Amino acid sequence: xxxxxxxxxxxxxxxxxEVNFFFFLMVLxxxxxxxxxxxxxxxCGFRYRRRHPNAMGAQVRYxxxxxxxxxxxxxxxxxxxxxxxxxxxxxxxxxxNNAIELFAVxxxxxxxxxxxxxxxxxxxxxxxxxxxxxLTMTSxxxxxxxxxxxxxxxxxxxxxxxxxxxxxxxxxxxYHLFCAEYCGxxxxxxxxxxxxxxxRDYQTWLTxxxxxxxxxxxxxxxFHQFGxxxxxxxxxxxxxxxxxxxxxxxxxxxxxxTVIADESYIRESIMAPDAKVVYGFDAIMPNFxxxxxxxxxxxxxxxxxxxxxxxxxxxxxxxxxxxKEYGAQPGIAGPGATSNSGSYVEKR
Amino acid sequence: xxxxxxxxxxxFEAVHTPVRKNYFNEKQxxxxxxxxxxxxxxxxxxxxxxxAFFFIGGFFALLMRLELLSPRTYLxxxxxYNKLFTMHGIIMVWFFLIPSIPNTLGNFFLPMVLGAKDLAxxxxxxxSWYVFMLGGIIAVYxxxxxxxxxxxxxxxxxxxxxxxxxxxxxxxGIMISGFSSIITGINFIATIHRMRAPGMTWFRMxxxxxxxxxxxxxxxxxxxxxxxxxxxxAVERIFxxxxxxxxxxxxxxxxxxxxxxxxxxxxxxxxxxxxxVVSEIIPVFSRKPLFGYKAVAFSSMAIASIGxxxxxxxxxxxxxxxxxxxxFSLMTYFVAVPSAIKVFNWAATMYRGSIxxxxxxxxxxxxxxxxxxxxxxxxxxxxxxxxxxxxDTYFVIAHFHYIMVGGTVMAYLGGVHYWWPKISGKMYPxxxxxxxxxxxxxxxNLTFFPQFVLGYLGMPRRYAAYPEEFQMLxxxxxxxxxxxxxxxxxPLFYLLWSWKYGKVAPExxxxxxxxxxxxxxxxPTHNFEVTPTVSGLPYDFEAQKEELNLV
Numbered sequence: 092x093x094x095x096x097x098x099x100x101x102x103x104x105x106x107x108x109e110v111n112f113f114f115f116l117m118v119l120x121x122x123x124x125x126x127x128x129x130x131x132x133x134x135c136g137f138r139y140r141r142r143h144p145n146a147m148g149a150q151v152r153y154x155x156x157x158x159x160x161x162x163x164x165x166x167x168x169x170x171x172x173x174x175x176x177x178x179x180x181x182x183x184x185x186x187x188n189n190a191i192e193l194f195a196v197x198x199x200x201x202x203x204x205x206x207x208x209x210x211x212x213x214x215x216x217x218x219x220x221x222x223x224x225x226l227t228m229t230s231x232x233x234x235x236x237x238x239x240x241x242x243x244x245x246x247x248x249x250x251x252x253x254x255x256x257x258x259x260x261x262x263x264x265x266y267h268l269f270c271a272e273y274c275g276x277x278x279x280x281x282x283x284x285x286x287x288x289x290x291r292d293y294q295t296w297l298t299x300x301x302x303x304x305x306x307x308x309x310x311x312x313x314f315h316q317f318g319x320x321x322x323x324x325x326x327x328x329x330x331x332x333x334x335x336x337x338x339x340x341x342x343x344x345x346x347x348x349t350v351i352a353d354e355s356y357i358r359e360s361i362m363a364p365d366a367k368v369v370y371g372f373d374a375i376m377p378n379f380x381x382x383x384x385x386x387x388x389x390x391x392x393x394x395x396x397x398x399x400x401x402x403x404x405x406x407x408x409x410x411x412x413x414x415k416e417y418g419a420q421p422g423i424a425g426p427g428a429t430s431n432s433g434s435y436v437e438k439r
Numbered sequence: 440x441x442x443x444x445x446x447x448x449x450x451f452e453a454v455h456t457p458v459r460k461n462y463f464n465e466k467q468x469x470x471x472x473x474x475x476x477x478x479x480x481x482x483x484x485x486x487x488x489x490x491a492f493f494f495i496g497g498f499f500a501l502l503m504r505l506e507l508l509s510p511r512t513y514l515x516x517x518x519x520y521n522k523l524f525t526m527h528g529i530i531m532v533w534f535f536l537i538p539s540i541p542n543t544l545g546n547f548f549l550p551m552v553l554g555a556k557d558l559a560x561x562x563x564x565x566x567s568w569y570v571f572m573l574g575g576i577i578a579v580y581x582x583x584x585x586x587x588x589x590x591x592x593x594x595x596x597x598x599x600x601x602x603x604x605x606x607x608x609x610x611x612g613i614m615i616s617g618f619s620s621i622i623t624g625i626n627f628i629a630t631i632h633r634m635r636a637p638g639m640t641w642f643r644m645x646x647x648x649x650x651x652x653x654x655x656x657x658x659x660x661x662x663x664x665x666x667x668x669x670x671x672x673a674v675e676r677i678f679x680x681x682x683x684x685x686x687x688x689x690x691x692x693x694x695x696x697x698x699x700x701x702x703x704x705x706x707x708x709x710x711x712x713x714x715x716v717v718s719e720i721i722p723v724f725s726r727k728p729l730f731g732y733k734a735v736a737f738s739s740m741a742i743a744s745i746g747x748x749x750x751x752x753x754x755x756x757x758x759x760x761x762x763x764x765x766x767f768s769l770m771t772y773f774v775a776v777p778s779a780i781k782v783f784n785w786a787a788t789m790y791r792g793s794i795x796x797x798x799x800x801x802x803x804x805x806x807x808x809x810x811x812x813x814x815x816x817x818x819x820x821x822x823x824x825x826x827x828x829x830x831d832t833y834f835v836i837a838h839f840h841y842i843m844v845g846g847t848v849m850a851y852l853g854g855v856h857y858w859w860p861k862i863s864g865k866m867y868p869x870x871x872x873x874x875x876x877x878x879x880x881x882x883x884n885l886t887f888f889p890q891f892v893l894g895y896l897g898m899p900r901r902y903a904a905y906p907e908e909f910q911m912l913x914x915x916x917x918x919x920x921x922x923x924x925x926x927x928x929x930p931l932f933y934l935l936w937s938w939k940y941g942k943v944a945p946e947x948x949x950x951x952x953x954x955x956x957x958x959x960x961x962x963p964t965h966n967f968e969v970t971p972t973v974s975g976l977p978y979d980f981e982a983q984k985e986e987l988n989l990v
Contacts, residue, residue, distance in 0.1 A: 097896060097908050098892055098896070099895070099896070100895065100896045100897050106824075109824075110824060110825065110828055113822070113824065113825060114819070114825055114828075114895065117818065117819055117822070117825070121815040121816075121818060121819075124811075124815070125808075125811055125812060125815060128782065128783075128786055128807070128808075128811055129808060131786055131790075132786055132789060132804060132807065132808070135786070135789040135790050135791075135792065135794065136789065136794055136796065136804070139725075139789065139790070139791055139792050139793065139794050140794050140795070140796070141726070141793045141794055141795045142793075143990075145988055145989050145990050146726065146793040146989070146990065147726045147727075147793055147980050147981075147984060147989040147990060148725050148726045148727030148791055148792035148793040148794075148980070149727065149791035149792070150727065150728060150980060150981045151727070151728070151730065151791065152728045152730065152731075152732060152976075153730065153731050153732070153733070153734075154730075154731075157787070158731050158734050158780070158784075161779070161780065161783045162734075162776060162779075162780055165775070165776055165779045165780075166772075166776050169772035169773075169775055169776065169818065170772065172772065172818055172821070172822050173768055173769055173772045173821070173822070175822065175824070176768060176821070176822030176823040176824045176825060176826075177765050177768060177823050177824070178824070179822075179823065179824025179825070180755070180761065180764065180765075180768075180823030180824045180826075180827065181761060182824070183824055183827050184761050185761075199601070232596075232597075232600075232601055233594075233596060233597035233600075233601050234594060234595075234596070234597065234691055236756065236831060238831070238897070238899060240828070240896065240897025241897075243827065243828040244827060244828075245756045245827050245828065245830065245831065246756050246758075247756050247757045247758055249685075249691055249692065249757075249758055250596060250684075250685045250686065250691065251685025251686070251691070252685070252758070254758045267897060267906065269897065269899045270899070271830075271831040271832070271899045271900075272594070272831060273521075273589075273590045273592075273594065273597070273900075273901040274597060274601075275521075275588070275597060275601055275602070276517055276518045276521065276588070277517060278517075278521070278901060278902065278903075279517060279899075279901070279902035279903045279904045279905065280517070280904070282906075380686075
């Protein structure tokens with residue numbers, strides 16, 4: 092299957108059909124125009140070839156209606172292409188709410204994948220068909236790019252921050268995974284496969300893997316190992332904020348702004364704790380840059396996500412509507428407390 | 440063609456007269472070249488330099504294509520392959536494409552089509568060549584020392600932290616050559632404003648001038664940003680100052696913004712002069728005024744200005760917000776409109792013309808076709824949802840080679856043939872020139888069309904090794920590249936041959952109406968024996984039909 096000459100890539104995700112359709116419609120439209128220009132030029136070249144060495148062409152300089160037409164018609168066509176492209180882009184970039192959440196760390200020259208259930212993979216990614224999968228990704232060194240041609244998705248993977256991509260496989264199979272951003276000597280070796288499996292096979296794969304524990308439980312180990320638990324208490328007010336129910340909730344920080352405690356915020360709070368200190372707390376947390384690896388941060392985030400809501404509060408809704416402001420003192424709402432909410436949220 | 444008209448006093452006929460004094464033979468000796476301030480001689484110096492760089496860059500391309508014959512690395516190591524595509528990109532972009540037309544044909548002919556004696560600042564012009572050569576020598580030195588492996592794009596933090604090659608040396612070479620672009624840009628702008636022949640108002644200027652004016656504006660406004668960006672790369676690399684590397688507190692995407700703020704307009708630096716050349720060739724070989732002159736002139740200016748607002752389309756998957764991406768996508772479609780207008784105008788110029796298929800016309804029409812394909816595949820890449828799949832694949836490689844090689848190099852070769860009689864005073868051999876033009880066109884398509892397919896299949900760029908299913912298309916591409924190589928080597932030989940042994944060229948072999956043809960071939964040192972005056976529109980065959988012996 093993979094070795095014979097191919098002219099078309101596999102089409103195996105929820106967006107790949109539309110990308111194909113759009114692409115081939117573009118080929119049709121542009122191909123027709125290109126062919127028309129070519130035929131016109133060849134026709135002119137033959138029909139109006141110089142028949143006498145002294146012959147001159149018709150001395151026509153312009154034709155306003157014709158020129159307006161070939162300005163306006165392409166512009167309208169282009170606006171159509173723009174609109175469809177933008178719509179498709181939004182579909183490709185914005186993950187649905189019910190996605191399986193996986194983590195990927197790129198480094199020279201491999202992909203390391205972590206599943207919430209605890210499975211770890213290198214240069215392989217096993218996913219079920221029919222369910223959206225969201226990948227939160229970061230790099231340990233240069234910029235990489237997570238590219239699965241069969242899914243028509245690609246997202247650069249940056250050091251020092253999280254980017255996300257998502258896809259929903261529609262056909263079981265083995266698909267190429269490429270690094271698409273040049274990253275050094277073995278860039279072309281930073282490849283692997285995505286295995287899209289039937290839900291049943293996927294369940295089997297999950298249980299066969301038999302990891303020592305889930306990603307969150309690994310995170311819990313690190314939570315104690317790195318001393319986080321000494322200050323971040325769950326049942327009493329410690330010197331540091333209580334992390335239960337933190338994930339995806341708005342947090343008021345010391346400047347009075349509000350940020351959403353997503354993966355990026357939690358990562359930043361570990362690597363650069365002084366950047367956005369929770370309102371009402373002192374900036375006493377040490378900086379873990381260089382101390383903790385990206386993979387361990389991923390486990391810690393999984394742990395914090397798994398902590399669940401604070402006792403006595405409701406499960407936070409995924410859209411974050413009417414949440415209790417985390418860290419805000421009762422009756423004290425800083426100026427512009429909610430005006431900037433979401434400004435910190437990474438593109439997704 | 441010429442034999443049938445027996446009127447020897449006419450300027451478009453070859454007449455055997457004793458050798459006149461001209462720019463080429465008036466002074467002799469190597470110093471007369473190295474210290475010249477004659478724009479024509481500097482144009483020749485630049486032509487010799489960029490030709491050398493073109494064949495160096497082409498040699499790297501040849502090695503890359505040979506390596507890609509096999510899915511596994513067999514000829515060079517991946518590290519060497521990475522250096523090959525980096526040096527190919529650096530040499531071709533900064534030391535061939537950017538100076539290719541403006542500094543050779545532009546230098547030679549901008550003053551002549553304006554009816555001027557020289558550029559506004561002849562000494563600055565010579566300085567620009569020395570600055571260019573200094574940058575070029577540093578780049579070649581970098582090569583000899585072992586090369587660079589960052590890609591011509593120098594993406595951070597790979598270039599500032601992880602690459603172990605000669606990044607700073609290459610950056611310095613490029614930065615220095617950038618100053619030659621800036622000097623040339625200032626010189627052209629001043630020349631166009633101040634040195635036009637009496638009577639040559641703005642709308643009597645040939646499109647050659649308009650396009651070079653637009654190019655010069657980009658030279659002056661965009662190139663400094665490149666210098667700053669490369670300097671920041673060097674500072675971060677040497678002094679560990681955190682600008683781009685997040686490990687030092689920097690922002691890697693900032694580099695991409697700054698780099699593309701220069702490098703996208705730089706694409707228009709490469710293609711606007713090509714449009715300039717084609718806009719001269721097509722009217723002359725159709726014996727018809729350029730259709731929609733004002734639209735073409737304004738579209739050059741529109742490309743130069745809107746071109747500054749589209750850089751983010753290189754970064755749709757780089758992590759910028761979806762709304763920025765939308766804005767950049769929209770602007771990109773806007774900049775496509777003036778390019779489309781030009782293509783239609785060139786085609787319409789041929790309609791009801793009197794078309795002669797000489798070599799320059801073959802190249803010009805080849806340019807229109809290949810540039811159209813390059814431009815239209817740009818529409819695919821500007822469509823956000825499609826770009827996600829095809830960006831950073833061979834689709835992009837094919838797209839920009841259609842613009843830069845199919846476009847700029849075709850136009851450059853067309854221009855060299857078109858003005859060769861004026862430059863050298865000799866005619867090139869028409870038959871072999873036609874053969875090589877067709878060879879270039881066919882070889883080019885065979886090289887790069889399969890790469891569109893490879894790109895949509897998902898083959899990423901900058902891969903030394905690749906999955907086996909991509910092999911057949913890569914073999915086709917390499918086969919095409921070998922044909923293309925022959926097409927590029929042939930003109931080098933027959934043009935040099937014709938300089939010595941070619942038929943003597945008349946003053947105006949194509950019966951073109953432009954001012955540069957109203958002086959002997961090769962021109963005297965001061966271009967015109969009498970300062971020309973302009974009383975009509977450009978491309979005015981009707982007004983000059985007595986003089987050009989046309990009916």
